[in-house]
Amino acid sequence: MMHYAIIGALIELGFFGLLFGIGLAIAAKKFAIEIDPRVEKVLDILPNANCGACGYPGCSGFAKGVVAGEAPVDGCVPGGGDVAENIANILGKSVGETAEPMVAVAKCNGGNNANDKFIYEGIADCRAAKVVAGGQKLCPYGCLGFGTCVEVCPFDALTMSENNIPITDFDKCTGCGICVKICPNDVMALVPKNAPIYVACNSISKGAFVRKSCKSGCIGCMMCQKNCPSDAIHIIDNLARIDFDKCTACGICIEVCPTNTILNKFEEILAQNNGVPTAVPINPDETKALLAKIKDEQKKKKEAAKAEALKKAKPQSEPKGENRA
């Protein structure tokens, strides 16, 4: 009686084990999937932050995409040039011009300077606040100030300033663009890391409304556009926009801006202000001198234009006089 129980148990479990073992072994052979060994190599190189800046769900997705040839070699923004080069070496491809490193900045300096439309007491999240009548700020384009971008930043590069505006730690920011995607008002934007000057306003409202809603918004007064020596800043839809290819960071736009909307994120300026971008040119004296020169030239041009207009006007009137005579 006893030995049947023992032998039977051994036979049964042995049989199950053998059956499943053989079955799985056969299945593993039959359903084997070839995995490209390069995928793993590429994955080792990637930062593995799974930030999603490349457009794939994570680093493993991007690795597969790159090996399959769907994603560009330099598609990993946080990795930058080194990673792109290493990936290119593995795949035997060459890197084109690697993209300029970008950083995220808040295109708004409203914060406590921007007036409220109503008092919002709901969930402390920008996305939730935006749903309630477009946000509590009078300006429909500005930063709502609940720090959703700070929460989602995978690199801890964002903090809220005393003015209730997200400020970027430019050493930590990799330009992955997650904050840009999450911001319901599109306040966060990527700008070149090497370009120190940017416009801290996102409002395309007319100047009068901007004046009413915010102390530091762009009112579209054209001062920056008129005085820029390198034609790098233009007012489009009531908002100043900088062409970073042309900008020489002379600081004249900062000097002339009446609302201090144009900010400087040059390293020394940041060091002086606890990392907060400020409306101060890099070399205030030089900028002032340059501005004086430009104003002078403008004056001369105006005078010259007036003189020319007078000259043109005279010969026109003279022939008339002759005709009459």
Next chain:
Amino acid sequence: MTFGSIIALSIGAIFINNFVLSRFLGLCPFMGVSKKTETAMGMGMAVIFVMTMSAALTWIIWTFFLLPTQSNVLYLIFKTFGASVVPAQFDFSYLETIAFILVIAAFVQLVEMVIQKSAPALYEALGIFLPLITTNCAVLGVAELNTMSMHLNFLESIVNGFSAGIGFTIALLLMSGIRERIELADIPKPLRGLPIAFFIAATMSIAFLGFSGLKF
């Protein structure tokens, strides 16, 4: 087996004896994958599939290999070789847990391979959940209940397995819906994340107690 008994069985498995909220089985995925509705749905579908299939498989193993009946395979083999045996000598029901785990694990592995080869999209969608289910106590619980405690027949086993999967999915979806909203709520710092989820689970469990009054 009547249509009415099938309905009674499935209502029982989905609501009255909900696997997560009344029997407290499968709490690991209930806490682990209930952060997003999407993943909860994926997990739920995988669990429904595996529970149904494993309910059928384990019932066959139980009836033909483990129970000391006239149809025990081992008894039949010994008998055909001329040994003087009676079915009672082949009572292997104590091997139930180990045999069921073996069957379920092997089956899930096989399914995973087949899906990976034939339907990569589905494989991506199910992702980590399939291998997770291998050692899910809810799946083993269904097998145990079908055979050891409830003595169901083959069809009833499948119905019970499917309904248990549905019940699990419902609990998981409810939980994920609540957790998605709570993510944005203003919760005291020490309670954020998992702690508040436990509070919710307890409250939901109390709510499901209300179904115990259902009678057929």
